[in-house]
Amino acid sequence: MIPVAPSVVWKSNINGQQKESLIPSNAILLDVLRDKAGCLGVKRGCDMGTCGCCTVMIDGVPRLSCLTMAQDGAGKEIITVEGxxxxxxxxxxxxxxxxxxxxxxxxxxxxxxxxxxxxxxxxxxxxxxxxxxxxxxxxxxxxxxxxxxxxxxxxxxxxxxxxxxTPPVSDAHPDPHPTGPDEPTMPPGHAR
Amino acid sequence: MAGGYKQQPGSRSSETRKDGKRVAGKQSFAPPGSGGSRPKMAERDLDFIPEMVGGKEHQPAGAHIHDRARTGTTVGKRIPLVDANAKVTGQAWYGDDVRLQNEIIGRIVRSPHHYAKVVSVDTSKAENLPGVLAVATGDDAPNKFGVLPVTKDEHAMAVEKVRHVGDLVACVAAIDEATAREAAALIEVEYEVLDSIHDMKKGLEDVDEPIHWRGKYHVGTTNVQKRVFQEFGDRSMVENPSAMYHGKWKFQGVNHGFTEPHAVVAHWDSNGRLQLYTPQQVPHYAHRALATVLEVPMHQINVIRTFVGGGFGGKSDPFPHEMCAAILARKAGRPVRINFDREEVFWVNRGRHPSHIEVQLYADEDARISGFDIDALIDGGGFASFGHVTSYYNGVLATAPYELGSFHYTGARVWTNKPASGAMRGHGAVNTRCAVEVGLDDMAEQLQVDPIDLRLANLLPPHSRTISGFRITSNGMRQALQKVREGSDWDNKFRKLPLGKGIGIGCGFFISGSGLPIHWDPNKFPHATVHMQIDMDGGVTVHTGAADIGQGSTTAVAQVVAEVLALPIEMIHVRSHESDTSPVDLGSYSSRVTFMNANAAIRAALEIKEKLLNAAWDVLGYHPDTLVLNDRRIYYKHDPAIGMSYLEALHKAQEDKGALISSGAYRSPPMGGVHKGAAAGLAPAYSFSAYVAEVDVDVETGLIKCTDVWAAHDCGKALNPLAVEGQIIGSCHMGLGQVLTEQMVYGRSGHLQNPNLLDYKIPSVHEMPNVTPIIIESCDPEGPFGAKEAGEGPLLPILPAVVNAVYDAIGIRVNDLPLTPDKIWAAITKKMKIERIEDATNLPVPRLDFSELQEKLAKRAAEHNIRDKKRQTTEDTSAYVNGVLFGFDPNIPLEEQVEGWAHADKPSAEQLAELGLAGKAWLKEEQRNMGGEN
Known part of the structure; x- marks a missing residue:
């Protein structure tokens, strides 16, 4: 059996929130973000830095999280799509x-x-x-x-x-009950 | 509305009854659901209401059956995808984003051999590893499945044999990924290695151990999976051609390259039902296959389609790993998640077939196209997948948009020990189309005419029939060619650019939905069904099984419902993820979703509209024909002040039965001939496209850079121009990959050498040309609001356009895609040697000196232009079949007019002697005719 890497405490600021979790010392940042920090918006496309789906900002610089050791992101400010x-x-x-x-x-x-x-x-x-x-x-x-x-x-x-x-194309919460042009006030059921 | 709703009939205020008891009178309360913003109705948007029904939208192609359902709400407007916000905030949940309580991780054990018998599988070590919760092998699921009912040849895991490197042998599930990987490595498999086949030509030969065995239908003892022979028209026409093109083409396998690797989560819930989460384009087929393999009735399975991170045909088969996850989850009693790494995606493949295609094109003295001979040998890899259909598509989808004197096609698909090929965007049509369009360019060169004029003078008109009997309805091919010619300044560039710069043309033709559902008789079940429900809050819930794979089918359905009911699109909620709640739908393939689903949705919405209008009739006293729907209101058309809100009409309509419910369905009309394979390529409508590409070729390195593309596509009616343009540009990108950089490279020993995105070269942003999308609207009579497909057809023309542009730039044709610098450079040096040129910068470039024929063609094209306009607007409704250009009468069957106007589905004895590569598949008899196994 492959020896399990020792666990370490990993602290980082993810999307403005301080996160702390116990991770294997050899964990990849992508795995930590997805499985420990719950940032499932960070996508895994190729695992070898070719597709860019896992890009996150580390201290403002875009980085491929699949090629970054989690420990290298420790103590830094990470921004994912959720942030x-x-x-x-x-x-x-x-x-x-x-x-x-x-x-x-x-x-x-x-x-x-x-x-x-x-x-x-x-x-x-x-x-x-x-x-x-x-x-x-x-x-x-x-x-x-x-x-x-x-x-x-x-x-x-x-x-x-x-x-x-730009505001959304139309309003997010349209009233299903609008009034018409020049409409007189009249009780329902009574056409003019 | 002022005054509001009244609770019940009765007096206005509370009163005292005779017995002295006080009862509540009518009480006003706010109408439920109201209170949103925008309390005023917006004005009708006449710019998006057809002129035939009183609007201002120009209709050059004439009126449409759905015109009266238009309200100017969404159709034709640039609407962002309704799920865009989920995608840009990271909330969209794809296969690997499903996290269930207590989940465990599955891992698949794959074959290291190309072709081998599985002698034994020893799982004991893996089972004993702490943390392993389930192990499964082929014995756990012996039932076969496959996407097509006629070619079920896959197992969840190898039973008896493995057929390519990466074929599934066993699977394990463990508490975490590390343990699962460890356990997978501990499974010991004993193989007996067999002789593998990698060259598709060898697949035509008899072997001891064919990769699959089809019993009495097996062709000899070869690896031929499917063979096709089709012949139409008069073969004598190709004698004495004035121009002829003979091209032998090689196409490499291409992978879809979607960014999301496959992933699946299986969970047997507390009631023992399977909940399967998978990014599927065709959830219904997976549903069927799961029932077969797991031996569980379909109603005990709920297939939940997650968001799909790109499909392009690569997620449309039912996959073995979906079965594996379900089997493991059943054994372990816990949810199992399997996600692929990129290499596994390449092992599953189902990409475009590697092909050897030979075409011979003929033109007669009037530059009419007297014959197409196509011979396509395609490499299916280890499994059948969609191959049965692909075998036909490689030929039959070349029978339009041109009028042909004769058509001859031999096709064969063979099994080899490679990952299976399958359906990919432009299914089956792409490679042949490239060869044919380059052939036309070459013939134009021989005849010294403009290739666009050659095409324009040989097009089938709208409302006609192809030589193979396909019914063409709307046809915007001519406008597409005219637009790209204009847009690209073709006449000032073609054959006039300096060495290294070139411009080329290519056309495309594709189906918009396949005419026959694969799994059932079209007379018994419709192709697509949509259910709708509106309750008292006024929100419209639409249930459809259409799988949104990013192309925007959910948006299209929401749009047409919003359009018919004149509601803001935010009030339409499309539910399409679960098979439990969605009516059966065939899924996203064959470019069918917009055409069929939107049609079904329109029907469902019209039913609701009728109910609303009848309710309004009751209240307002005006007949529904005189009522107008506009932005959440219904009113008398001559006086908008006489009206009621949508919500009031809805509540009136709900009086008797509560929530309004409706169902709409679409089925294609009966079509097609009776010959063998007549169903392949049938579609209720066809899309047409024409591209002009401009390239820079570096003559000293052979590097090609495509700089500009003018891309005209006839999509009938752009329901959402934003999405159509996205499809056109995206298709360009994918086609450009195939023609310039992408290929699955198999080494000398047959190993796939580039199963990753570093070595498999998908064009990056730097390789993309400027694409000018041009939308042609030919208004299809049967399409939803006139729409046809826009997802696959736009891919076809980019390949030949680039190849033709390269010829224009350096005077060299290379018939071996992709056009990598090494191939181009080799061709350049060869030419330099032959022509004794020292410096590559002195290469001669082709120039055009029009022949007499040019004027004749231009004149014919101009006449046809008038003819087509009349037919498009149905001013001229006379019959037109392929052959009229050659002087035949469309009203008499051609067989009766012309001796030798043939329909053949088998080669004659004399043809057998001169068959091409794929045609050689016909030299062998089927087992049933050999007295072999029955």
Whole structure:
């Protein structure tokens, strides 16, 4: 039987919250995030750093969590896709990915979001080439990247303050009981 | 509404009865469910209401049967996917994100041999390892399964034989992954290694031990899984051609490369029912296969489709690992989760078939296409999967969009000891399409005409029939070609660009839903069913089995329901994850979901609409024909002030029976001929596409960079242009991978050498060209609001467009995909040697000097343009069948007009002598004709 690695206490700040758990000393950050910290939004696509689905921000820098030892992330600030939104409000980048078709099946989306948020934090006016370089480590099989780039550009505009964060296409809670134009007040059941 | 609702009839205020008792009178209370924002009805959005019913939406292709159901709410608008928020916040739950209480981890033991008999499996050491809770082998599940009922040839785990490296032999479940891996290593399997086959050509030969045995239907003792022979039309037409193309093509296997590896969770609940969580494109087939393998009735299994992290055909088979998880969970009495690593994804494969395709194309003196001869030998790997269908698709999907004088197809699919090939985006049509379109380009070169004009002068019109009997309804091929020609500035670039820069054209044709359901008689069950329910809160719950794999089927269903009922899309809730609650649906393949499911959803929604309008009729006193639905209200069309809210109408309609319930279904019309294989390729509608690609070729390294693509796709009607464009660009990406970089490389000993995403080269963001998606709307008469598919067809044209562009750039055709730099460079050096050129930068580039034929073609194309417009709008409803271009009468069966207008499904004796590669499969007899095993 393979000897079990000794357990160590692992402390980190994940999405603004201090987390502490007991992990095997040789654990991979991806496994810890998914299985100990409950961040199932961090995806496992290839286990060898080729697809970028597991990208998280460690102290503001996008990193592949499948190639990072958990111990290397100890004591640092880790932001996953779950940490991008501010409470119930989507971050501009999240909003734009939805609106511009940057996400189809959605599996690569968390990695792309984190990588592009890291870019926008540094540079709110990236050129197309800079965007491409920021997401070159992420593979997407659905969108062909074009709508992802559109999404990032749109989010950059919001970051620069040139555009308001657009409200949803229609209101989230439409009243099923609206009134019509020039409608007189009349009891139901009494047509004019 | 002011005044609100009244509880019960009676006086306005509380009163005292005669006996002195006080009773409550009517009390106002707020209508249930109201109180949301937006208390005012929005105005009708006339821009999205067809002009035929009084709106402003232009309808160049004429009216549609669903026009009257349009309310201008969602159809044609750029709607984000309804599940986008789940995806961007990390809340979408994929296969590996299902975490059940008390779960344990499963691990699969795989074969290290290509082909071997399993002599014994010793599991005792693994069973004794602490932490191991269950071990299973092939003996635990002897029943066969397979996606097609005619070719059930898979087991959960090897019974008797393993058929490729990575084939399943046993599985274990343990408390954690480390223990499970350890236990898997402790399982001792004794193999007797057999001679394996890796070259598909060898699959045609008789061997001692065929990979599968089909009994009386087995072809000789070969590894031929399926052979097809089809012949239509007049073979004498190909004599004395004015141009001819003969191409021998090689296509490598391609994997889907979805980002989510397979994963499954099986759980036998407290009532002994199986709850199986799996990212499946086709949950219903998995459901059936599970019942067969586990010997449990289907109603005791609940298949829960998780979010699917990309499918592309690769998650549409029922998979052995799904069975393994269920078997392990049953043994262990605890939920079992199995998730694959990337290498295992390649072992399961089901990607595009490696193929040898030989095509011969002929054109006559008027540059009409007098014949297509196609011979396709495809490598099925270890199992049948969808191969039966693929064998047909490689030929029959080339019978349009052009009018042909004759069509001849021989196809064969062989088993080899590789991971199984199966269905992948553009199923079966992609490789042949590439060969054929490049052939047309070559013939245009020989005839010295413009390849776009050659195509435009040979297209089948709308509302016609192909040579193989497919019914073409809407057809936007012509507009697609015209648009890309315009968009790309084709006329100023083609054959005019300098060395190293090139531009090329390619077309595509694909089915929009397969005409026949695989598992049942289409007359007995519909293809798709949608259930709807609205309770007093006004929210609409839609139950469908359509599997959203990222293409947005859930959004499409929500959209059409919202459109018909004139409700905001937020009020539509689509439930599609569980087989317990979803009506049976065939799932996401054959590009059928939007077409069939949305059609079913429209029918269900129309039933609800009728109930609402009847209720409004009761109240308002106006006939439903004079009532308008718009943004949560129903009103008299001549005076919007006379009306009622949706909620009031709903409550009126609910008076007698409570929640409104409806069911809608779709079944395709009866279609097709009677010849053998007539059902393959039948579809209620077909999509068409044309792409122009521009490339840069570095003549000194052979590196190709695709820079721009103009991609026109006829999707009938874009229900959601945002999603359609996403599909077009995504298809470009996937096709570009196949033509430039992607291949499954098998080494000399037959081992797969690149089962990972580092060596399997999926294009990254830097390899993507600028894609200009162009949506063509031909308004299909049977599609939902006129829509057809947009998911698979757009992949086809990118391959030939790039290959043709490379020829335009350097004057060299390479018929071996992918076009990697080494192949291009080898071809360049070969040409330099032959033509005695010292410097690659002095390579000659092809130039075009129009022949007399060009004018003739342009004239014919212009005439056909007028003809097609009339037929599209059904101004002209005369019959049109393939053959009219050659002067035949469409109203008389062609067999009666032309001697030798054949339909053959078997080669004649004289044809047997000159068959191509795949045709050689016909040299052997089936066992039943050999007096062999019955």
């Amino acid at each position: 991008l939104s501010d409470g119930a409000h989507l971050a501009p980048i999240q909003q734009c990915f939805g609106e511009h078709g940057g996400s189809q099946c959605g599996f690569c989306t968390p990695g792309f979001l984190v990588a592009s948020q890291a870019l926008l934090n540094e540079n709110s006016n990236p050129s197309e080439q800079e965007i491409a370089c920021a997401i070159e480590g992420n593979l997407c099989r659905c969108t062909g990247y074009q709508q992802i780039i559109d999404s990032i550009k749109a989010a950059a505009e919001i970051h620069r303050g040139e555009k308001e964060s």
